[in-house]
Amino acid sequence: MRKIDNAMDVSLEKYDDTAEEHSYVEKLTQINPTDTDQFLNVGVDTHEEYRSGTFIQKDNSVIHSKTLQDGVEVMSISRAQEKHPWLDEYIWKSVSPETDKFTAMANEKPREGYFIRSLPGVKVEHPVQSCLYIEKEGFAQNVHNIVIAEENSEIHIITGCATAPHLMSGLHVGVSEFYVKKGAKLTFTMIHDWGDKINVRPRTVTHVEEGGVIVSNYISLKPVGSLQMNPITYLDGKGAVARFNSVLVAGEGSHMDVGSTILLNQPNTRAEIISRAIVSGGTIIARGNMVGKVADIKAHLECKGLVLKDGLMQAVPELQGHVPGVDMSHEAAVGKIDKREIEYLMARGLNEEEAISTIVRGFLNVQIEGLPVNIAKKLDKAISETEKDMM
Amino acid sequence: MLQIEELKVEVSGKTILKNINMEIPKGETHILFGPNGSGKTSLMMTIMGFSGYKVTHGKITFKGEDITHMPINERALLGIGVSFQRPPTINGLTTRNIVELCARNRSVDVEELAKQLNFSNFLDRDVNHNFSGGEIKRSEMLQLTAQQPDLVLLDEPESGVDLENIVVLGESINYLLHRGIKCPKGKPHKEIIQQKIKSALVITHTGHILDYITADKGQVLYNGVLCYSRNAREILKWIREYGYEECIRCAK
Ligand SMILES: Nc1ncnc2c1ncn2[C@@H]1O[C@H](COP(=O)(O)OP(=O)(O)OP(=O)(O)O)[C@@H](O)[C@H]1O
Ligand SMILES: [Mg+2]
Numbered sequence: 016m017r018k019i020d021n022a023m024d025v026s027l028e029k030y031d032d033t034a035e036e037h038s039y040v041e042k043l044t045q046i047n048p049t050d051t052d053q054f055l056n057v058g059v060d061t062h063e064e065y066r067s068g069t070f071i072q073k074d075n076s077v078i079h080s081k082t083l084q085d086g087v088e089v090m091s092i093s094r095a096q097e098k099h100p101w102l103d104e105y106i107w108k109s110v111s112p113e114t115d116k117f118t119a120m121a122n123e124k125p126r127e128g129y130f131i132r133s134l135p136g137v138k139v140e141h142p143v144q145s146c147l148y149i150e151k152e153g154f155a156q157n158v159h160n161i162v163i164a165e166e167n168s169e170i171h172i173i174t175g176c177a178t179a180p181h182l183m184s185g186l187h188v189g190v191s192e193f194y195v196k197k198g199a200k201l202t203f204t205m206i207h208d209w210g211d212k213i214n215v216r217p218r219t220v221t222h223v224e225e226g227g228v229i230v231s232n233y234i235s236l237k238p239v240g241s242l243q244m245n246p247i248t249y250l251d252g253k254g255a256v257a258r259f260n261s262v263l264v265a266g267e268g269s270h271m272d273v274g275s276t277i278l279l280n281q282p283n284t285r286a287e288i289i290s291r292a293i294v295s296g297g298t299i300i301a302r303g304n305m306v307g308k309v310a311d312i313k314a315h316l317e318c319k320g321l322v323l324k325d326g327l328m329q330a331v332p333e334l335q336g337h338v339p340g341v342d343m344s345h346e347a348a349v350g351k352i353d354k355r356e357i358e359y360l361m362a363r364g365l366n367e368e369e370a371i372s373t374i375v376r377g378f379l380n381v382q383i384e385g386l387p388v389n390i391a392k393k394l395d396k397a398i399s400e401t402e403k404d405m406m
Numbered sequence: 407m408l409q410i411e412e413l414k415v416e417v418s419g420k421t422i423l424k425n426i427n428m429e430i431p432k433g434e435t436h437i438l439f440g441p442n443g444s445g446k447t448s449l450m451m452t453i454m455g456f457s458g459y460k461v462t463h464g465k466i467t468f469k470g471e472d473i474t475h476m477p478i479n480e481r482a483l484l485g486i487g488v489s490f491q492r493p494p495t496i497n498g499l500t501t502r503n504i505v506e507l508c509a510r511n512r513s514v515d516v517e518e519l520a521k522q523l524n525f526s527n528f529l530d531r532d533v534n535h536n537f538s539g540g541e542i543k544r545s546e547m548l549q550l551t552a553q554q555p556d557l558v559l560l561d562e563p564e565s566g567v568d569l570e571n572i573v574v575l576g577e578s579i580n581y582l583l584h585r586g587i588k589c590p591k592g593k594p595h596k597e598i599i600q601q602k603i604k605s606a607l608v609i610t611h612t613g614h615i616l617d618y619i620t621a622d623k624g625q626v627l628y629n630g631v632l633c634y635s636r637n638a639r640e641i642l643k644w645i646r647e648y649g650y651e652e653c654i655r656c657a658k
Contacts, residue, residue: 353494354457355494356494356496358456358457358478359490359493359494359496360496360504360507361477361478361479361482362454362456362478362479362482362487362488362490363482363504363507363508363549363553364479364482364483364507364508364510364553365479365507366477366479367477367479370479373496373499373503373507374496374499376498376499377496377497377498377499377503377532378497378498379498380497380498380499381498
């Protein structure tokens with residue numbers, strides 16, 4: 016354990032939180048191609064086909080922000096504070112600045128982030144896309160994001176995080192506070208492609224009101240120096256639902272400590288955490304924690320890990336029931352690829368390598384809800400590239 | 407097509423097959439009988455080359471090539487296909503996916519093949535995941551139909567299959583083996599089937615499958631040796647009447 020703790024330790028002094036201003040770009044097509052390539056990898060479509068809005072932040076500068084549909088707001092957090100004085104009731108109300116040194120830094124030196132809001136009753140047709148991008152060497156990016164899905168609205172946000180190729184060091188701290196109001200649905204898909212020297216510390220808290228739904232998809236297939244997150248979700252209203260899916264791959268040098276905590280505080284709330292993790296030389300600690308505070312709640316946790324190359328795959332499922340009448344279960348499995356599966360496919364004519372990659376692809380193929388087709392395809396491609404790196 | 411000579415096979419350090427000699431000529435269908443645990447499945451797994459079935463003596467030749475130690479996938483590409491008794495589930499891989507993989511570079515109409523096997527509703531399910539016994543059989547046949555092997559090894563294709571689906575399955579085996587082909591005018595039957603005719607080795611306990619496919623020969627595996635070879639229906643009748651042991655004894 017100590018080894019991991021060390022790997023997970025980050026000294027803030029090593030990073031600089033200032034960066035040159037990047038100028039605003041009116042059209043996404045004007046962004047330079049090295050950057051857009053990286054954006055594409057994390058699901059940002061510069062042609063904005065089937066998108067309802069876009070937000071892009073490079074280092075500390077918001078270089079693009081717009082909405083393409085009525086009833087949805089996309090802007091930088093500083094703009095939103097000017098525009099909506101009431102935002103004070105949301106900022107730092109779910110996450111406390113005292114949580115740890117990262118939140119303290121984000122509070123002390125706020126450096127933008129996005130504000131995305133779907134207005135009451137509005138079903139946002141296409142996803143809103145956002146990208147948080149680091150270009151500067153040795154940079155600490157502190158962002159603060161707020162998402163509000165107003166009553167009975169529906170919105171899907173795809174957020175990609177990436178760095179310029181060949182960055183040697185960097186730190187990303189993202190404080191996110193999500194509010195899913197009565198009867199609203201927020202689907203949040205996060206795709207990470209950070210680079211193998213970058214430390215990443217997202218700090219996310221979500222509140223879900225009566226009948227609201229949060230679906231969170233998290234995908235990290237590429238190397239990352241270290242990643243530690245454990246978003247907390249409060250199901251505060253009757254019948255609220257949370258579904259968390261994650262797909263993680265840790266190659267050599269990658270350390271990931273990724274969990275989800277869901278508190279089921281009202282009757283008829285439901286929660287599900289599903290994770291698929293592949294260790295190929297790196298470390299993954301996949302956590303899941305569900306807390307049942309009242310009767311008539313249902314929670315299920317499923318964590319499957321595959322170890323392809325020496326490393327560490329640790330599944331830590333936790334269930335806490337406080338009263339009779341909670342229905343909570345978990346399923347965790349860590350293993351290697353079953354030889355019988357490989358030989359079955361070989362008997363159909365695949366060579367060993369093809370058989371293994373087919374099995375790995377299947378393993379990672381969790382049904383990710385609401386994923387637009389082009390991203391699903393890209394994901395598929397990313398998975399096959401990942402396989403090559405793993406073999 | 408397939409020739410097995412003096413084959414001795416160990417499983418987990420135990421000799422299961424003692425001395426197998428077998429020949430399946432091109433275009434012939436042979437039936438393999440034998441009591442539970444006699445080694446029928448092991449023989450098929452050995453022909454296909456699965457790990458765990460260790461050939462300690464003898465030789466397997468297919469299409470003139472010595473395949474005794476050839477990797478599984480090379481045997482498959484050379485034209486051997488097997489239907490499994492208990493295939494593994496592969497999570498996240500749909501039946502459609504695996505059928506497409508079986509077809510390799512050939513173009514196949516997966517929907518149409520599935521329709522013929524009453525299996526359309528299963529294409530989007532993970533292969534073998536919670537499939538019933540009969541569903542596994544149809545899934546295996548579907549994969550083989552896409553794979554188009556020249557030698558088909560079928561392990562109890564009819565066990566667990568209901569009365570309606572056994573007809574479907576029998577037809578699909580005929581289709582796979584290129585049997586029961588109608589004769590267009592003017593061309594001799596032999597000439598039409600000659601090109602595509604397949605060989606097969608079929609394991610059965612009940613013999614029900616013999617109502618649907620024509621068998622050229624039957625063999626009985628007992629005590630690790632193939633002790634007996636003649637008309638399949640006749641063997642079946644003897645086994646039914648006298649049991650395996652008596653049947654073997656009197657054959658000597
Ligand atoms: N992997 C294995 N490890 C240990 N023993 C095995 C293994 N596979 C097969 N055997 C043993 O080898 C013998 C032959 O098994 P096999 O499955 O080939 O029989 P079979 O003739 O197909 O039987 P059935 O009619 O019941 O299908 C049995 O005694 C079985 O228990
Ligand atoms: Mg058997």
